[in-house]
Amino acid sequence: MHGPEASPCTAHTTVTEEVSSDVVSIKDVAEAAGLSVATVSRALNGQSAVSDTARAKVLSAAESLGYRPNVVARSLRTDRTRTIGLVISDVLNPYFTELARSVEEEARALGYSVIIGNADERAELEAHHVRSLLERRIDGLLVSPADGHSPLTLDAAEGPTPLVFVDRWIPGCDAPVVRADGRGAIRDLVAHLYGLGHRRLAIITGPAATTTGRERVEAFRAALSELGLSLPESHVGQGDFQAESGRLATERFLDLPERPDAVFATDNLMALGALNAIRVRGLSVPDDIGLAAFDDIPWFPHTAPPITTIAQPTAALGRVAVRALADLISGGPAQSTVLPAHLLVRRSCGEPETSAPTGGATRE
Amino acid sequence: MHGPEASPCTAHTTVTEEVSSDVVSIKDVAEAAGLSVATVSRALNGQSAVSDTARAKVLSAAESLGYRPNVVARSLRTDRTRTIGLVISDVLNPYFTELARSVEEEARALGYSVIIGNADERAELEAHHVRSLLERRIDGLLVSPADGHSPLTLDAAEGPTPLVFVDRWIPGCDAPVVRADGRGAIRDLVAHLYGLGHRRLAIITGPAATTTGRERVEAFRAALSELGLSLPESHVGQGDFQAESGRLATERFLDLPERPDAVFATDNLMALGALNAIRVRGLSVPDDIGLAAFDDIPWFPHTAPPITTIAQPTAALGRVAVRALADLISGGPAQSTVLPAHLLVRRSCGEPETSAPTGGATRE
DNA sequence: GTGCACCGTGGAAACGATTACATGATTGGA
DNA sequence: TCCAATCATGTAATCGTTTCCACGGTGCAC
Incomplete structure (x- = not known):
């Protein structure tokens, strides 16, 4: 989000001055810059009009103090966490691992972080993660339900938090589904x-x-x-x-x-x-x-x-699901998607008629 | 944490009354119970003294309103998120997947959630995740550095947030290391x-x-x-x-x-x-x-x-690392651990002298 | 009967950000 | 020259919790 402005290697050596000061808040930056917290906030978020001189002062103060915004406070105020939850059935299953990876990648590209919950094919663990993620006020939820009848997941699907099913779904829910x-x-x-x-x-x-x-x-x-x-x-x-x-x-x-x-x-x-x-x-x-x-x-x-x-098309499923969820979060319509799976003939059922390729790892 | 008090299946059917009311806060509970927010908070957290009648009123009000604590607000106030970050080098690598799984399991047992960051063996992605996790004010960080020289990770290791290296480490850092x-x-x-x-x-x-x-x-x-x-x-x-x-x-x-x-x-x-x-x-x-x-x-x-x-001993590494981090978070001493790896002889180097077992999957 | 400790409770101040609104300065047009 | 519009900035409310402190009431010891 902030762009790679700082030179990569100087950070560690030059910032040794700001020891001791435990954690620096926007208030400290305001004080150092001789401005109000409102102006500092505006300068940092770059949305409202701020004079060039003020912006420069804020930026340099923030830099030298090593200021890091507190997203907890920001989320409380804005009611958005820029985070989505992903509840999958089994992390040890390479299929879900690949799904999780593509979800994280696409989410990052869209400015979201991802919190993964592993249900381990157990309904009560799934419920635990759904509850925990909702309490965390994530902006949206991606779920591959381990159990088709989990009441908590059902509630979540009908609650205010946007939810998209990926891979598996719960019939009868009107939440969008992205699957193969x-x-x-x-x-x-x-x-x-x-x-x-x-x-x-x-x-x-x-x-x-x-x-x-x-x-x-x-x-x-x-x-x-x-x-x-x-x-x-x-x-x-x-x-x-x-x-x-x-x-x-x-x-x-x-x-x-x-x-x-x-x-x-x-x-x-x-x-x-x-x-x-x-x-x-x-x-x-x-x-x-x-x-x-x-x-x-x-x-x-x-x-x-x-x-x-x-x-x-595992990676594609993850990407599409994230985009569907992001659209839902920003008030867009519910979009379901179905992508086709396809057969890869190798040799475990007998020698194939034609000289089929053995197929290397299909890592894209 | 809260214990499994609510009956598992009634939730979805009985709570249909509380529609429309978008999100219920502790204030709503206080109002419904005819008590102050302070008392509600105390009753819910069960630490300070609250009369039995008040506690009962609070609990029933919270239940019927479907109250879910807002952990964002709680974290802002308490400055603890009950969350740890895990930055690994490559989720697609089954070794790290298993590590992540055992970390999540042990963390959950200790009352922590885990946010996983996948560095994909790229230093700049590792930096992104470390920064993002710190901004999120996680209570502690578990890192397996993709790059031995990442200045941001180095800073983090010396910063105020407790950090434990797992699997890989950065020589010269005094953060504890858990590895094989x-x-x-x-x-x-x-x-x-x-x-x-x-x-x-x-x-x-x-x-x-x-x-x-x-x-x-x-x-x-x-x-x-x-x-x-x-x-x-x-x-x-x-x-x-x-x-x-x-x-x-x-x-x-x-x-x-x-x-x-x-x-x-x-x-x-x-x-x-x-x-x-x-x-x-x-x-x-x-x-x-x-x-x-x-x-x-x-x-x-x-x-x-x-x-x-x-x-x-992958799963053990994850468990030990989480415990070391949890100890560090609660002010304990830094504890490093080294566990031995061991050879599993199968047949890919030639027929072994003795009749060695072929070794089933060593999922524990 | 008075004082003291204690207990349950409520009021209100934090936590660190964003943002509606107010304010003073500047500018432009008539 | 004056009024209004614009702009940069500051003040303060707010988000939902936890927690310090004060307060009234009760019970016990003197």
């Missing part, structure tokens, strides 16, 4: 598996309480039935988007009298767990069983074998 | 490589401006010389802890007339890049070249082959 649509890509994936000769397909789902969890299994089921394939209950493993649940579900698949030809893990962590379970049995991917995932992460090209997956 | 010592584990690694018959060893280093970058290459060099091995300049690849630099350095190694027997990538992202470069050449790990890394992440057991690495 995986349906098309899932149909492509199923067609890919079918083309490779796989007929007995299985899926590891996310929590039914999440929209993404439901969407992925429904799209999978629909795509199967279009091809005349059935999805028996034994081929549906209930997961929770964490690695351990992927491992357990896969073990059950492998215990079946006729094991599936291929398994679709609906996020990257459960795919990790599935890989783990398969490897422990001494089985091979894709010869003994195929594996596909949702979410692309930098490691997928480097596992053995490289993993076929559905990639979301 | 990789020297012992690096010596173990070199012995392991030597035992497998590798003699021409190479290293991909981190930025020389970081303490961890320097420590790892120095320890490696020392361990080599103890065994009578040399480390020619051609076997030292300058990296920056990001994947791309690992790829480039490895390509140069592979272009050498005599390529190294094994490469040690000093963080997990550069190991990813190295793996990429090796695979593109159609070479095999460990048959054509061995690969070892620093930092264990959940994917390492699942790459082809599983990667031998040095694991840091």
